[in-house]
Amino acid sequence: MSDSTSTPHVPPVSTADLLDQGLEHEQVVVANDPASGLRAIVAIHSTALGPALGGTRFFPYASTADALADVLALSRGMTYKAAVAGLDLGGGKAVIVGDPAGLKSEALLRAYGRFVESLGGRYITACDVGTFSEDMDHIARETRHVTGRTEAHGGAGDSSVLTAYGVFQGMLAAAEVAWGGDASAALSGRTVGVAGVGKVGRHLVGHLAGAGAEVVVTDVNPAAVARVADEHPSVRVVGSTADLVAAELDVYAPCALGGALDDEVVRTLSARVVCGAANNQLAHPGVEKLVEERGIVYAPDYVVNAGGLMQVADELEGFSFERARQRAAGIYDTTRAVLERARSEGVPTATAADRIAEQRIREVGRLRGIWLG
Incomplete structure (x- = not known):
């Protein structure tokens, strides 16, 4: 749900600032799967209007603090985006830390899918910087809570x-x-x-x-x-x-x-x-x-x-593309x-x-x- 050429802008923040930002969120969860190399953070900002829907960003952040700052800001933005758009959805976002060119694999994506599934539907994932519809198809082998799949699998394709x-x-x-x-x-x-x-x-x-x-x-x-x-x-x-x-x-x-x-x-x-x-x-x-x-x-x-x-x-x-376009x-x-x-x-x-x-x-x-x- 973002331009794949975008590079995250992460303003400098202190640990105290990050804690203050995180306290605005309903839930912030970290995943770590050494076998596949998965290191991810999911931030659920609000489910007041429905489950939190937001993309998964795969990016080589300079630090965990940078990744956390980005996912907190982006998930909050998704809450406001869904609300103004009139959708019955809340705001969430996920980041996978690492260079997708070298780290992305079926094993990692499926491990991430199991992580999303463990959240019980509170968070629904989709594409973002560094992830694509084909990646969502891999994730969907482990969780129902995924959108932005390829058209071949009944999804919306390129958002x-x-x-x-x-x-x-x-x-x-x-x-x-x-x-x-x-x-x-x-x-x-x-x-x-x-x-x-x-x-x-x-x-x-x-x-x-x-x-x-x-x-x-x-x-x-x-x-x-x-x-x-x-x-x-x-x-x-x-x-x-x-x-x-x-x-x-x-x-x-x-x-x-x-x-x-x-x-x-x-x-x-x-x-x-x-x-x-x-x-x-x-x-x-x-x-x-x-x-x-x-x-x-x-x-x-x-x-x-x-x-x-x-x-x-x-x-x-x-x-339905026509319904979404309307x-x-x-x-x-x-x-x-x-x-x-x-x-x-x-x-x-x-x-x-x-x-x-x-x-x-x-x-x-x-x-x-x-x-x-």
Whole structure:
């Protein structure tokens, strides 16, 4: 449920900070299987609205503290993403520590599947950075609590398809608010900078080109850039994210690194709209106020990138791509609602999104507790 080229952004934290963050979660569990090399952490942030659904990230973290910081932040984000998306799901995430290129194996994935099964359905896993639908098929041999499987096994397949589609819908909504006019033409002739053109970014470029936007891209992976340039010859390529941020843009779409919006980037950006697929784009608390002061229309990341979650969640009902796509199309209306609430309450859009999520968790979660309790 994330762009496979993304590298986790893990802010420096102290042990005390990690403990404070973890105390917000319902459950944090560590798995260790020396025989297969599995070292994993599952963080269940909330099951107020339903079982916690979130991807498994396989990444060579520099330290266990970095892995823990990442899984705590990502699982919290999944709670808010599911709530705003209107899903009857909670928020969770998992990380497997290590380089997937050398460590990933059937034995490790099946050991991880047994670990997920031991949680009794409180956590449902899916794809993320470093894991793919084929990996979910291996995991599914040991647990029922897995989504994002290959189409051959009745799954949703590549969730980046609807992640990108949802980001595009959110971008249309933000552009309409920024410049007015009809949403169908809101991006025509606009210059959109996409940072990160892996699975999600690549699909997003296709939507933007189809909408008549002028697209500028960058990625640390030359092969990803070459593929997009081959598919869309009109795309302009720049050498780095710094170059992209400094360019004349109407829309900036961070689709790779977390923490993409720090003080320096926000002060440098010429873009009127920020809307991208990357998770945890706000580098630190308070930067959303600087975004607002600069007059930038920020479409909160977990609002617009929820299409992938919707896609894999649909498997729980027996997968229908058209049904999932229709749900992802609703990200346009959700984004408009967030932007309108921010305007009416005089708060940053990130704050408005959090308020909508928290209201649903309180109200629906309380009702669910009454009926299930």
